[in-house]
Amino acid sequence: MTSRTYEILNTLEYYVLLALAHKALYGYALKQAVAAESDGAVTPRAGSLYRVLARMMTRGLVHEVEGGAGDEPHPGLDRKYYALTPDGRDTLRAEAGRLRDAAALAEQRLGLVERAP
């Protein structure tokens, strides 16, 4: 893998990628997954959620996929399903690594981890 720099994601972006890393989701399911996986800390409204989605699609991190056919809860509103692109997956992996490093640093500073002898 060639090394490249990944931009830092904001919280909502992170949770959106996180949710889509599990499986392809449509808008409302995505919103619910974000809320659940952030323990209710992140509950985006429609506009914010979709703007994030749009930006990630423009950057090529997320794309629209053929969704599961079937239920159309509101007539005339077809559901679109979104999934991670390989770039999106890489970006999420880089962000997770960055967060892990940041978390490790924080724990070290707070004295939660013993110093190496």
Added chain:
Amino acid sequence: MRPLLALLLRAYPRAFREEFGAGMLEIMMTDYARARSTGRVRALFYVVATGLDAFAAGLAERLNPTWTAMTPADEGRWQMGRTLEAWARDFMHATRNLLRAPGFTLVTAGTLALAIGANTAIFSVVDAVLLRSLPYADTDRLVSVRGTAPGSDLPDEFGVTDEMFVAYRDNADLLEDAGMYGVVQSTARAEDQVERLFMGRVTAGTFPTLGAMPALGRLPTADDDETVVVLSNWLWNTWFGADPDVLGRAYDIAGTSRTVVGVMRPEFRFPDERVALWINMVIEEGELTPGGFGPSMVARTAPGADHADVAAQLAPLAARLPEQFGSNAIYARIIGQYRPIVRSLREELVGDVEGPLWVLLGTVGIVLLIACANVANLFIVRAESRRQDLAVRKALGADRTGLIRSQMAEALLLAALGGAGGALLALVGVPLLVRAAPEGIPRIETVGLDLTALIFTAGVSVAAACAFGLVPAIRVSNPGPVGGLRQGGGRVGGRPSHWGRDALVVLQTASALVLLVASGLLVQSFWQLSRVDPGFDTDDIFTFQIAPTGEDLNSGVAYGRFHNQFMDRLRALPGVESVGLVQELPLDEGAGATFMQTERILASGADEPLIRYTFVGGDYFETMGIDVLSGRRFDHTDEDPGVTHAMVGRAAADLLWPGEDAIGQRLRPAGAEESGLWWSVVGVVEDVYLEDFRQREPEALVYLPLIGPGYGVGSPAYVVKTARADLIAPEIRALVREVDPNSPMYRIFTMQGLADRSMAQLSFTMLTLAVASGLALILGAVGLYGVLSYVVSQRTREIGVRMALGAQARQVRRMVVAQGGRVTLLGVVVGVLAALGITRVLETMLFGVGAVDPFTFVAMSGLMLVVALLASYIPARRASSVDPMRSLRTE
């Protein structure tokens, strides 16, 4: 709440909204529903918060777009993608809908296929014959030069003479190049082939005028004599196996040994496709003798010169000819009346068939119009039944474009099916059409279903889809928010508005009537023509020509002996009743013409009339059934170089000796004064039509015997009366082979065949129009039936109420029939008015009936009304059998 929430989406830019609107709306509606379930306040709070979010996010999106951050080109592509996607979706939907209604689909696509197929087939003929440019260079500058001399005995139009051609070619500076040509039929012998071929006789200038180049060898030049010949590509292929060594070889062509100097390219045909080779024609410019109108002239005009300018330049050149050539009186008289006619070569070559072909294209165009009206009708009815569905979709936010698009998808799909079916029909039909087409349509052999025809089919299909789909689609896409959703719409009393469908019925009735009137006029012309008595029989007569060869055939007497002996052999064949011969056969070649004088004309100094003449032998008059009016027929004693007897037709007798008995009178050709010979009339016979049945009156015709002073007949047409006229050809061929193996038999016809041929163009046009108008009548009737059936089904309740209140079945029937009658009557009026204008284009094809013949107009209008009433009667019966109780429960 959905509309309000949907309104919030307006805060976002359009592209963003279109891409994500549905998803956002789903979230908003689901969250709203959840909030609502916990109370009104929460719901209100939710709406306000969501509104603020939408406002903020929308503003942010507009200021700092995440989604519209595309280049305008991307944007355009994206938009187009969206549109295509929508169309694709609508087409899928339409496919499902049509599959669900197989009856409707079959009927409409079938109707369209028939109409589109007919249009494609006729168009492919029109394209090949009329529209494609001639296979010559710069065809728009090629003209044909002919002339007319009103008031003279010459035909309405005729060709040029040698000296006129030379004068035009050398002195008219608006003509850059010119050639003179004619077509003859003569015998060609090469290798082991002997055949009668059509041969062009062309001056050397003809090829450069046409811009033609040879495929092989060279073209004739001004230095060549008449022993030089150029082959057509097809003759080179079929006779000589495309052997290049044919150049320089000499063959016996038209009685002379001629050398092949070149082979033309495959596409070169001139003046028509029958011509197999071109003999170099030489004009002896040093020793021109005036007169001899006949050959055709082709010329290339200077750039920008129009036909009137050229004609104006030629007229004075022609007027000077008599003084140049030491005028004789007849020539000077004709030139005095002469006016040149300059028209495009294209018009000259295809002029005769142009009118009928456009008429046919117009006819099938009208059939297509009627078919479209029918399909439109079915479409409206079908769309009406989905009005509620459409109203719901509209209320749910589908925009009007989307509704029209989904309707048009169905129309386009049907038209595509019809177009494909039509192309298939044309594929099968074009070869049949070409085979059924009358002789003499130029370039008919190039007719085929090609790319141009397919593009035309596609265009017609799309146009048809717009014609039958767009109006219903627009109508239905605008159902009005209340009317569409209101249940049923079963109006009692108030007549539902169906002017659109009524208008379609009027259009159909009118169009069908135009076709009916046109075909009625043609049928009448055909009938009138077939009743014309041409003066001779056409039944049971077989005819053919041979051109005997042999060294002993060195005089008129020798030829005469040959023919008489051969006629004896023919008479001996089983089933042959009588045999005769004639120099030129009526309806085929006509007859020669010459200026004749009588003692009375000479004495009075009157103009010598132009009179047709021909030579006959054997039992010609008995065989052809031409009645003798007075005197006697020729017999063997007349066939003698020392005897000068003649027979005349009634018209010639009346013209030359008005009010007198023609028997014993004398006549002679102008210019034969020196011989001192006069021909004396021994018999008068009934007139015959020489050219075709359309002649206003028969020509004046003089008959001379087979053998006479200083002449004989080389290759006449034999006429054989036998009940086996259709079958006797092989026996006669065997006889010819026995008598003279080197002479091909040619111009083999039956007189009935010639009669049919002279009516072929009319019968072809008539048949096509009759089929088309029959089709139109049926389609029109089906259209009316469909509308009335629908109206009855809509008014079932009203009719039930009427019957419950005591209306009789008869009254109900009358009411429905009257409704159909009113619409049809309007259609008939419109149709009659249209036909009055349109049938004029048929004028040249009509015979014995005027273009505005009242009988035809009345009869066809009557037919249309009767058919319409029949079509109304079935729905009327259904209406009158309505059970009042049931009908009141239907809705």
